[in-house]
Amino acid sequence: MTGLDLITDVLVVGGGPAATWAALKSAQAGADVVLADKGYCGTSGATASGGTGVWYVPPDPAAREAAMASREKLGGYLDDRRWKQRVLDQTYAGMNELAAAGRYPFPTGPDGTQLRNGLQGPEYMRRMRIRVQRAGARILDHSPVTELLTDPSGTVAGARGYRRQAGEAYRVRAGAVVLATGGCAFLSGALGCNVNTGDGALFAAETGAELSGMEFSNAYGIAPEGTSVTKTAFYSFATFYHEDGALLEGAASQGGRSVIARALLNEKVYCRLDCADASARRAMRLAQPNFFLTFDRLGIDPFTERFAITLLAEGTVRGTGGIRITGDDCSTTVPGLYAAGDAATRELICGGFTGGGSHNAAWALSSGIWAGKGAARYALSFGRRGATRRLTPTGGAGVRPTGAAGPTGAHREVIAAAQSEVLPYEKNYLRHGAVLATSLAALDATWAEARSTLHGGGPDVVRAREAAAMTAHARWMYASALARTESRGMARRLDFPGQDPAQRHRIVTGGLDEVWTRPEPVAVLLEAAS
Amino acid sequence: MIEFISAERCIACDKCIRVCPTNVFDRGEDGIPVLARHTDCQTCFQCEANCPADALYVAPQSYPLPDEPAVRDEDGLDRAGLLGSYRRRIGWGRGRTPGARLAVGPPFNPPDANGTALPITS
Numbered sequence: 125m126t127g128l129d130l131i132t133d134v135l136v137v138g139g140g141p142a143a144t145w146a147a148l149k150s151a152q153a154g155a156d157v158v159l160a161d162k163g164y165c166g167t168s169g170a171t172a173s174g175g176t177g178v179w180y181v182p183p184d185p186a187a188r189e190a191a192m193a194s195r196e197k198l199g200g201y202l203d204d205r206r207w208k209q210r211v212l213d214q215t216y217a218g219m220n221e222l223a224a225a226g227r228y229p230f231p232t233g234p235d236g237t238q239l240r241n242g243l244q245g246p247e248y249m250r251r252m253r254i255r256v257q258r259a260g261a262r263i264l265d266h267s268p269v270t271e272l273l274t275d276p277s278g279t280v281a282g283a284r285g286y287r288r289q290a291g292e293a294y295r296v297r298a299g300a301v302v303l304a305t306g307g308c309a310f311l312s313g314a315l316g317c318n319v320n321t322g323d324g325a326l327f328a329a330e331t332g333a334e335l336s337g338m339e340f341s342n343a344y345g346i347a348p349e350g351t352s353v354t355k356t357a358f359y360s361f362a363t364f365y366h367e368d369g370a371l372l373e374g375a376a377s378q379g380g381r382s383v384i385a386r387a388l389l390n391e392k393v394y395c396r397l398d399c400a401d402a403s404a405r406r407a408m409r410l411a412q413p414n415f416f417l418t419f420d421r422l423g424i425d426p427f428t429e430r431f432a433i434t435l436l437a438e439g440t441v442r443g444t445g446g447i448r449i450t451g452d453d454c455s456t457t458v459p460g461l462y463a464a465g466d467a468a469t470r471e472l473i474c475g476g477f478t479g480g481g482s483h484n485a486a487w488a489l490s491s492g493i494w495a496g497k498g499a500a501r502y503a504l505s506f507g508r509r510g511a512t513r514r515l516t517p518t519g520g521a522g523v524r525p526t527g528a529a530g531p532t533g534a535h536r537e538v539i540a541a542a543q544s545e546v547l548p549y550e551k552n553y554l555r556h557g558a559v560l561a562t563s564l565a566a567l568d569a570t571w572a573e574a575r576s577t578l579h580g581g582g583p584d585v586v587r588a589r590e591a592a593a594m595t596a597h598a599r600w601m602y603a604s605a606l607a608r609t610e611s612r613g614m615a616r617r618l619d620f621p622g623q624d625p626a627q628r629h630r631i632v633t634g635g636l637d638e639v640w641t642r643p644e645p646v647a648v649l650l651e652a653a654s
Numbered sequence: 655m656i657e658f659i660s661a662e663r664c665i666a667c668d669k670c671i672r673v674c675p676t677n678v679f680d681r682g683e684d685g686i687p688v689l690a691r692h693t694d695c696q697t698c699f700q701c702e703a704n705c706p707a708d709a710l711y712v713a714p715q716s717y718p719l720p721d722e723p724a725v726r727d728e729d730g731l732d733r734a735g736l737l738g739s740y741r742r743r744i745g746w747g748r749g750r751t752p753g754a755r756l757a758v759g760p761p762f763n764p765p766d767a768n769g770t771a772l773p774i775t776s
Contacts, residue, residue, distance in 0.1 A: 163675030404760035411759030413743035
């Protein structure tokens with residue numbers, strides 16, 4: 125082939141928290157590591173532009189117990205106690221390492237100790253980039269992976285991609301691959317999320333991997349209308365209004381967001397952060413300066429003036445569905461393939477409730493570390509033999525059409541078709557079986573057409589693959605949502621408003637031309653004990 | 655979206671070209687970046703945060719503003735204190751205190767009417 129052709133032990137795909145922790149730990153374990161990011165490792169993804177709370181709980185038994193119990197009911201009892209304990213332990217150690225070796229400038233609390241339960245995105249990710257480089261990993265920026273490569277046994281053994289600033293294709297032969305490509309927000313414009321198009325889930329499924337929890341994919345973030353800043357923590361200080369200034373009854377950031385979605389179908393919704401006193405206002409500016417960028421530049425005082433809001437889809441970024449994990453090292457059902465961060469399911473620690481806020485950050489760090497170490501161990505176990513394997517590309521839709529290739533630029537129509545089924549509140553947020561079924565049929569048709577004709581030359585291959593990934597993602601979401609004929613966690617159904625004790629299972633999904641689902645029992649049934 | 659690059663302030667370091675997650679910029683012939691793929695901008699403000707010359711302005715709207723000259727008026731943006739303002743707020747740049755060190759937020763999550771405190775989710 126022409127272009128860059130590399131051989132490495134571990135290839136990490138992605139450039140956010142999970143990817144950087146994976147690359148760091150993999151390199152520290154003695155592996156040669158290449159990290160390939162679609163954008164720039166350090167600025168791309170949901171965390172880098174935002175910032176996040178972290179599920180950092182000191183090892184005090186009562187505090188740990190309360191932390192583990194806090195989301196069990198909200199998550200519909202689909203989480204796993206052992207995994208929660210592992211994540212709490214690993215997150216505690218990882219954040220302390222970030223303070224010591226990473227020299228992250230944590231703030232100091234009133235008692236003189238550092239507060240390590242939150243991170244500013246730009247600062248966190250620029251430091252993680254430096255740590256990855258210091259550990260000796262090679263970073264390929266602006267190098268989206270477009271498909272995985274497998275050996276004759278079906279083991280994942282590398283990837284192909286396109287270096288968009290160099291204008292050439294590349295290949296990496298690897299002993300193991302970690303997918304840390306983030307969730308899928310369907311190019312909704314949610315903060316930092318337009319690189320999160322679900323690419324990793326598509327790559328994984330093409331090698332035969334499974335997904336889990338894809339029905340937990342209807343997260344929507346609040347932002348001022350026409351803007352991108354979907355940081356929602358401070359909206360717990362908000363009151364929501366109709367256009368005439370009357371209170372929007374039942375609306376709230378937590379526990380009343382669907383009321384906002386319903387209202388937005390017919391009217392504008394306004395908001396004011398009027399529950400914040402003077403000291404809270406000052407603290408908010410220090411805690412999350414990027415929250416105020418929008419307001420300051422629009423000339424709005426959010427504490428005293430009402431402003432119009434919108435809800436932007438955050439899909440599986442703030443939802444919990446993703447690639448199914450089958451081992452403590454974040455391995456998958458496919459040998460050589462590991463998943464971490466939002467690309468993987470977060471049901472193990474969140475159940476069916478959003479992992480936004482602090483759990484996703486803890487999961488990214490923990491799963492990144494485990495996947496990085498696991499991939500290194502696996503790759504080093506057979507050494508450089510891995511590089512001599514005969515490799516087959518696995519990419520389908522968007523790269524190898526089964527029929528006559530269609531016109532270039534057709535990815536735009538595919539993306540628009542997928543978005544028209546997953547962005548509207550009346551389809552994805554306020555879910556109803558009949559609407560889901562109609563949407564799924566439309567998405568199946570979009571997939572069939574794309575599979576047959578969609579392709580892209582040069583940089584367009586990346587767009588075509590994003591279009592295929594989003595279409596596939598939407599189909600797994602709606603097939604799973606239809607399979608859950610009840611309301612559990614964030615997967616609520618208007619036609620099945622109650623929780624059905626007989627459906628306390630996870631839903632596993634997969635498949636490309638034919639999407640399938642199957643229930644998977646939860647190991648420990650927590651509901652019975654509560 | 656990114657709306658303004660000050661040719662006067664720009665030091666042609668290519669940093670914005672490198673760090674933009676959605677690859678919006680190309681290097682212009684004179685070394686000043688150009689908005690080659692403007693509508694790919696995701697309004698994440700990362701280029702501004704990383705510009706050492708305070709030469710960029712990202713408007714908060716997540717759509718282009720071709721008919722709003724104010725977002726490209728260097729003097730006006732400067733007078734309003736907007737050029738370099740994000741960088742100042744997060745304390746990036748020589749001699750500044752990292753904003754992260756001061757980031758102590760308000761007590762979160764006032765309990766609702768039933769006394770139940772729901773977790774903050776962002």
